[in-house]
Amino acid sequence: MRTLLLALTVMLGAGCAAPVSTVGTPVTGFVRVDQVGYTPEETKNVYLLSAADPGDRPFTVVDEAGKTVLTGRTGTSTGPWNDGFHSVRVLDVSAVRTPGGYRVLVDGIAPSPVFRVASAADLFGPQVAANVRFFQAQRDGADVVPSVLGRRPSHLNDSEAMVYATPAYDEDELHDERLTPSGGPVDVAGGWFDAGDFLKFTHTAAYSAAVLLIAQRDSRAGGPELAAETGHGMAWLDKMWDDRTGTLYAQVGIGAGNDEVRPTDHDVWRLPEADEAPGADPMLARRPVFRAAEPGQPISPNLAGKVAAAFALAAQTDTGETAHRALDKAAKVYALASRQPTDELTTAYPHAFYPEDSWQDDLEFAATELALAGRALDDPRTPGWIQDAQHWAAEYLASDVRGTLGVGDVSALAHADLIPLVTGTQVTRDDLVRDLARQLEDGRTRSDKDPFRAGASYVEFDSVPHTFGLAITAELYHRVTGQHTYDAFATRQRNWVLGANAWGSSFVIGAGSVFPRCPEHQVANLTGEVLTGAAVNGPNKADKFTEPNRFPAMRQCAVADFARFDGQGARYVDAVGAWQSVEPADDFTATALLYFALAAVGHS
Template identity: 40%
Template sequence: MRAHPVAQPQRLSALITVPRLATLLIAAAILALLLTLLARVPATRAASSTAFIRVNQVGYATTASKRAYLMASGAETAATLSVKNASGTTVYSAPIGANLGSWSSSYPDIYALDFDSVTAPGTYTIVVSGPIAASSPTITIDTAANVYSQALSNALSFYQNERDGSNYIPSALRTAPAHLNDATAKTYLTPNMNSSGRFSGDLTPLGITIDASSGWWDAGDYLKFVETISYTVDMLQLGVRDLANQMGAGSTTANFTAEAKFGLDWLQQMWNDSTQTLYYQVGIGTGNSKTIGDHDIWRLPQVDDTYGGTNSLYRYIRNRPVFRAGAPGSLISPNLAGRLAGDFALCFQLFKISNAPYANQCLLSAEHIFALANTNPSGNLLTVAPYSFYPETEWRDDLEFGATELYFALAGGSLPSGLPQTDPLFYLQAAAEWAHAYITGPNDAADTLNLYDVSGVAHYELYRAIAQAGNPSGLAVTQADLLSDLKKQLDKAVTQSGIDPFGFGFTWAAFDTTSHGAGLVVMASEYDQLTSSTAYAAYGVRWLANILGVNAWGVSLIVGDGSTFPHCMQHQVTNLAGSLDGSPPVLAGAAVEGPNSTTSRGLVTGMRTCPVNGVDQYAQFNGSGSTFQDNVQSWSTVEPAVDLTATSPLAFAWQIAG
C-alpha cells in the first residue's frame, strides 16, 4: 500500500422536504407520460453501440510487434481493419483478429488488431469498418530511439522534480527548496503505530542529530524512506552502468548518473558507517491529538520549515523526526541490508574512477551493511512506519542482489584498504546460496520485478557474474537454475496474458499494476539477451503498450507519455502548482498506481478539486473486477511514487538498445 493521506470521507448532506400529495400525483403522471414516449422511440445502433481502438500512445518501433485492440459493445463479425497514413492512403488492410473475450457487460467483445508489416516511419490511423465502426487516435511508427527517447527523458524529469532539500532543480512545478531543517534532524525511536500510522503520546528522542536533507519524496507526500529509495537507486544505477548509451554517459537527453548519485548521497547520510547505525525514515504520516503528521495537511513543500509558526501541534512538520532502525551495530532487516549493499556496491563500480574517495566509502559501507544482515528474521520485515504502508515479505532476493553486486565490485579491482572481504568469490558463493534459498523458498515466482521482489534483476545479474567468474564449480545454483526461474516468472505472466482480453501479464485488479508491467518488460529483455533469442520480445512490447494506453480505459499510466494520461494525481505539488487538464506543467514521467480493485476517497483541506467537473470519465470502461479513476482523492489509482517509476526508464532503455 502506498503511503497516503488519511482523511475522513467527504460527507454530503441534503435538505429534504415532503411535497403535498397533489404535487406527487402530478409528478407521477408526467413521469409516466415521458416513459411512454421514450418507449415509442426506436433504438438505433448509434445510440446503443460503441467501439474504441486502444493503441500505444507513445508509438510503435518499426521492427517490433505492433498490436492495437478493438473494444466493442457488440460482435464485429466480418469487420476489417485499415491502416491509413497521414495522407489518408490505406497502406495495410486485413480482417480483424480473433475475439479475445469479454471485458465487461458493456464491452463484451475485444479483438486483436495486428499490423506488424507496417514499418515505414510516419503517423497513421487505424480504422475498423464493420458492424460498429471505430477509428484510433493518431499513432507513430518510428525507430525505437525516436519512439521512446522522450519518455525516457520524462522519467528523469520526474525524479528531478521529486528532489527534496537545497539541491532542488527549478522548474515550472518547483520554485523553491524544501525541508532545509532536515539538515539538522533529530532522531527518535520508532513508536508503536496502528495500521494507519497513528501513535499515542509523543516520540522518544535519541539525543542524536543527523543530516537527513536531500533525497526524493516517496510519492505524493513528502516522507522519505530507505525502503523505496534504496530500490529506486539500484534500478537507476543498473541503467547507468548497463545501458550507458540510453541512461548513462552516452546519453545527452537522459543521463541518470547525477540523479542516481543524488539518491546515493541521501542513503549515505542515512547510514553512519563509523557507528554502524541505520536510519530508515524521515517524517511521520499520521499524527494524533497532540501532533500533526505529513498526511494531515495539503501544501507545497517549501512552507514546511516554518509551518504553523511556533504552534507545537505542527512541530513535526517543521522539524521532521528521523527514525532509527536499531541500536549501533545491531542486525539490519535483510531486505534493507541486501538492497543497500547493492546500492553501495554499484556506487563503487560507477564512481571508482571519477570519484575514488566517494566510491571507496560506498564499498566499505556495502560490506559492513551486508555483514550485518539479519538472515533469520522473525515477524515483519523493517520497511517503513507503519509497516502496512509497504508490507514487504520476501528478502532472500535482496541478499542475492546485494551479494552479486559486491562480487562485481571486488572483481573489478582497484579496491580500497580496510575491506573485511577482498575475494570476489566470497560474495559469488553467498549470492548463489541466497538465490537457491529464494528458488526453494515460499515465495518463488510468486511475484515479478517490482519493489517487493527483485529476483527479476538479481537472477540476471548473478547469471552474468557466474559467467564472468568462469562458471566455477560448487555453487549452490547453476546458470540453468537461474534462467529456469526467470522463465518460470515470465511464463506465469504469459499465462495471465492469455486470459486477459488486452494481453496484460499482470492482473488489472491489484496494486502497482504500472510498475509490474514495466518490470515484466525489463525481465523479458533480460531473458532474451541471456538466451540470444526473441522468446519474449513480442510479449515485452505488448506489456509496455498496456501501460501506455493499450488497456480498457485508453489511458497511458505514465504522465506525459502519450496524449491521454492522468490529470488529477494525488500529488501535492502537481495538484497545487500544476495544471488540472493535462496542459503544461505536468509531472512528466510519473508512473501512477494504475487500475486497481478499488478506488479511494478522502479530502484534505487545501486540495484543488480534480476533475474540476467531478465527472468520472473512465467509469464506463471499468470491468473484470478492476477500476480506474483519475481523481485527486483516489491514491489507490493515481498516486505516483519513486519506486513505481523506477522500472519504466529501464523498460524504455531496453527497447531503445534492442
C-alpha cells in the same frame, strides 16, 4: 475557457465522448493502441473494444496525411470485457513498418489515437528523459530544480533532525501515545520525496537508486541528467547510513499518527516549502527520523540488501577513490544484514505502507553487485561475495515467497547479474534462467486469459510497476539467453501500460495523448503543472475506492469519466484524491525508467 477546452480534449481522447466516426454511423466501440508507438520490426497488436462482437470486419490504417497504408480484417476474439463492451478483438497492424504517425479506422468505431512507428531509441529515449524529470520534481532539500514544477528549497531543517524511537503500529494505527526522542541531531536533508507526499523512505530510495544505476550502467539512455539524478539519490543514502556508528536510518517524517501525534505528513495538503514557513506546525517543521536498527545491530535483510546493492552499483559506475568508498559502505551494510530475521521486515513505519515478505532476493542482489564491483576494483573479498550470492539465490529458489520484479522482489535483477558469475554447485545458471522463465510464465499465463493481454493483476496494488517489471524481466531473459521466447510478451505488456487497455489511457504522465491529468501529487496539483514522466498505480480493485483523499486546499481539475470502461473487478479513476489509481511513486517510475532504458538499446 482553458479548463473547458482541456476537459473536452481529455474526454475525447479517453473515448468518453463520441468522436465522429469515419462514415458518420453511431460509434459502438473504440480502438486501443500503444500511444507511444511500436518499432518497425515488432508485432503490432491493437485492440478493438466494442459493444457487440463485430465479427469479420474490415479496418484501415491511415498515415498523418490520411492516406491508406494498410487494410485488414478483425482478428481473434479475446473475450468480453464488461456489461457494456461484450467483445475485444485483436487487429494486427504489424505490416506498418515505415516511420511515421498512424491511426486505425473501423466503420462505426471511434478512430484510434495516433500511434508512431519509429526506432527504439526514438520511441523510448525520450521516455527515459521524462522519467528523470519526475525524479527532479521529487527532489527535497536545497538542491532542487526550479525549472521543474517551480520547485523551491524545502525541509532544510532535515539537516539537523532529531532521532526518535521506532514507533509501534498495528497495521497503520500508531499505538505510541507520543514519539520518544532517542538521539540526534543528524543531517538527512535532500533525497527524493517518496510519492505524492513528502515522506522519505530509505527502502524505496535504495530500490529506486539501484534501478536507476542499472539503467545508467547498462544503456546509453538518460545521459548526464540520469547520472546527476543517481548522484542525488546516492548522496542522500550516504546520509542515511552512519558509517561511524553502523547506523542505518530508515525514514524521515511520519505519515500515520494519532490524536497526540499530529499533524503528520498525510494530514495536510500543501507545497513542501510551507512546512518550514513562519507559523508552521513543529511536527512538520522539525520532522522525526527513525532508525532501521540500533547502532551496530543487525538490520532487516530486505532493507540492508537494497541499500548495499545501491552502494555496490554506485561503485560500479563511479571511478577512483569514490568507487572504493562506495564499495566499502556496501560491504559494511551487507555485513550488518540479519541472516535469520524473526520479526516483520522493515520497509517503512508503518510496514503496511510497503508490505514485503521476501528478503533472500535482496541479499542475493547485494552480494551479486558487491561481487561485480569487487571484480572491477580487484577486491580480494570478491570470491566470498560470489559464494554468498549463489547461497542466497539457492535460498530464494527454495523459499515460498517468490514473486515478480518490483520493489518487493528484486530476484530478476539479481539473477540476471549473477548468471555470468556462477561457479559452484549451490545454484546453476540453468536454475536462475528457469526462475526468470517462471516469473515470465506466471505473467504469460495470466496474459493469455486477459482480453488485453495484461500479465499483471489489475485488481491488486502496483499493477503498472508489476507490468513494467515483467517487461524488464523479458528483456533480461533475452540478454542472458539470447533467446526471443518472451519478446512478444514484453511488447504486449508495454502496449497495455501505454494505452492498449480497456480504459484507453497510458499510465505514464505525458506518454501518449491520453494519460493521467489529475494525479495524487501535492506539488503538481497546487501548481497546476504537468508531472511529466511519472508512473502511477493504474487500475485497482473496485472496492479499494471507498475512501478518496479530500483536503480543502486540493485544486479540483477537469477529468475524464472512465467508469464505462471499468470491468473484470477493476476500476481506474483519474481524479486528485484517487490515490488508489493515480498517485505516482518513485519505485513505480524507476521501474518504468529501467524498462525504457533497456528497450531503447534494443536487441537483435
